[in-house]
Amino acid sequence: MSHTLGIRQAQKQKTRQALLDSALGLLEHQSLSSLGLREVTRAVGVAPTAFYRHFRSTADLGVALVEEALGSLHPMIEDTVSTAGDSDERIARAVELIAHHVGAHPAHVRFIARERHGGVQPVRDAIREQLARFAEEVAHALAEHPESAGWSDDDLLMLAGLYVDHMLMAASAFLEALDGSEAERERVARTASRQMRLISIGRRHWLG
Amino acid sequence: MSHTLGIRQAQKQKTRQALLDSALGLLEHQSLSSLGLREVTRAVGVAPTAFYRHFRSTADLGVALVEEALGSLHPMIEDTVSTAGDSDERIARAVELIAHHVGAHPAHVRFIARERHGGVQPVRDAIREQLARFAEEVAHALAEHPESAGWSDDDLLMLAGLYVDHMLMAASAFLEALDGSEAERERVARTASRQMRLISIGRRHWLG
DNA sequence: CCATGCAGTTAACAACTGTTCTCTGGAATT
DNA sequence: AATTCCAGAGAACAGTTGTTAACTGCATGG
Structure with missing residues (x-):
């Protein structure tokens, strides 16, 4: 049985998922190697620096998307x-x-x-x-x-x-x-x- | 029989080929959608604007590479x-x-x-x-x-x-x-x- | 031999990039 | 209730991007 997440962790996973979703959307017309970190955060409506709280780089995000x-x-x-x-x-x-x-x-x-x-x-x-x-x-x-x-x-x-x-x-x-x-x-x-x-x-x- | 090219056209085709070659080299570690026009011209040793004499865009260059x-x-x-x-x-x-x-x-x-x-x-x-x-x-x-x-x-x-x-x-x-x-x-x-x-x-x- | 054409140059533009540092507000822990 | 922690914000950094304009010099055709 999985432990119920606190408000904090829940919010974090929510923005993380938003980053993944937005990235996937942006990748319809380009490849991962041209996907910018700022581009993703802008689409989510979050500060560029927030990206680093979830992924080391866009390549890291890509691996998560494979999963x-x-x-x-x-x-x-x-x-x-x-x-x-x-x-x-x-x-x-x-x-x-x-x-x-x-x-x-x-x-x-x-x-x-x-x-x-x-x-x-x-x-x-x-x-x-x-x-x-x-x-x-x-x-x-x-x-x-x-x-x-x-x-x-x-x-x-x-x-x-x-x-x-x-x-x-x-x-x-x-x-x-x-x-x-x-x-x-x-x-x-x-x-x-x-x-x-x-x-x-x-x-x-x-x-x- | 193909007509012998003048010095002018020959030089043009030469730089064009250099652009294609450099681009192909740069594409070993990235995708075409992240290939920059300046990146290519820099690798060739030519001014960025010279690129436009041969290709409308990097997508255009890509089509030439397919050929x-x-x-x-x-x-x-x-x-x-x-x-x-x-x-x-x-x-x-x-x-x-x-x-x-x-x-x-x-x-x-x-x-x-x-x-x-x-x-x-x-x-x-x-x-x-x-x-x-x-x-x-x-x-x-x-x-x-x-x-x-x-x-x-x-x-x-x-x-x-x-x-x-x-x-x-x-x-x-x-x-x-x-x-x-x-x-x-x-x-x-x-x-x-x-x-x-x-x-x-x-x-x-x-x-x- | 002179005038035209055109490959390539130079300079400048606003807009964008990844990354660092500092700060803040509220949840989590004690 | 007091303290720690940390997701996200904000500002600033040097460096990059595509595209425009006006230029230079040399091969070409008359």
């Missing part, structure tokens, strides 16, 4: 891969889930896609670590499938990495289609599904 | 996919070629991976357009293979997109391993090869 964007995603991933049903059902469910998540948290998805290869190393490292954790979890979930009989751990991790990469690609494609037509979003969903299906077919015939 | 990084890559791609030999030979050749290209032009690869989802829209658009062209060319090359009998154009483009995305993923992975050990680079190559092989197996069993 916020990816930290709560682990149960969802595992759940999707572990779900019963044949391959096509799982793929349909996964694509639907990705589309829904992008619609619900577009700024988070944009941030991850953008900063994965971005100019701020600590943030890149944080994202890489989280994605590696995802891949490991997916590999463990895949190992439970009957189709994975005879697979080496290394091959399972290789496949899991392919899935994770493709999930992020699909998420990014959905993001670009967010302001487009319904038909365009449908086209993205169909392409992502077929690509995942092709990978799954490759998986089925990998051995032998 | 430089991807424009000359089309023959190489087509050549690789069209090469004779069985699937495994083609994959080995492709991975080797990617590794070599990353080693020869790391800054270009970094720039494309970084700005593909970066904060500057005109640059994102330019990269997306070039990658779409790549996918189309790969699709046309794949259509020549006997394995592509019975494939629809749409499915071929879907597969080509998967290949292109994976090539860029592999290139980015090589880039991260550039300063690592030889063993690490070998591991990246093996993983990329197996992932491509899995996709190729999926391709072989796609129909039916």
Whole structure:
């Protein structure tokens, strides 16, 4: 059970969250390496120096954003891969889930896609670590499938990495289609599904 | 036959290229959206205002860099996919070629991976357009293979997109391993090869 | 050989940046 | 009730940014 926070700590976490939210908003049209500390505090309506009470630098804030964007995603991933049903059902469910998540948290998805290869190393490292954790979890979930009989751990991790990469690609494609037509979003969903299906077919015939 | 440039035009292109080169260098540790015009001219050793003689803005320079990084890559791609030999030979050749290209032009690869989802829209658009062209060319090359009998154009483009995305993923992975050990680079190559092989197996069993 | 064109320079502009130091008011502790 | 603590404010710092204007010198075309 978590201890109830005092008025003081509560207010601090509130402004901290406001900083994170404003930063995420400002990052829609720029990269983290060009995000200014003053820019963020101005958007929140707080003095520039208040920033230092919460983060050492904008890079530090970026790492916190990685946690916020990816930290709560682990149960969802595992759940999707572990779900019963044949391959096509799982793929349909996964694509639907990705589309829904992008619609619900577009700024988070944009941030991850953008900063994965971005100019701020600590943030890149944080994202890489989280994605590696995802891949490991997916590999463990895949190992439970009957189709994975005879697979080496290394091959399972290789496949899991392919899935994770493709999930992020699909998420990014959905993001670009967010302001487009319904038909365009449908086209993205169909392409992502077929690509995942092709990978799954490759998986089925990998051995032998 | 190209007309020989006068002293004047030659000098102009020379400084223009110097601007592009310096910018590419500065972009190793930051994103385009944080690259300053003065920063670039200072690195070249030229007055800030000289920048405007060549580019309207840093975004404009970014688009030029996309051209430089991807424009000359089309023959190489087509050549690789069209090469004779069985699937495994083609994959080995492709991975080797990617590794070599990353080693020869790391800054270009970094720039494309970084700005593909970066904060500057005109640059994102330019990269997306070039990658779409790549996918189309790969699709046309794949259509020549006997394995592509019975494939629809749409499915071929879907597969080509998967290949292109994976090539860029592999290139980015090589880039991260550039300063690592030889063993690490070998591991990246093996993983990329197996992932491509899995996709190729999926391709072989796609129909039916 | 002279007049035009134009790549690059110089100087100045208001606006912005990250960071330091000092201060304040109210919550937390004793 | 008295004291400590600390999130946030305020002011000032030197340094940076993009953009404008008017200039200089040299290659070019007539």
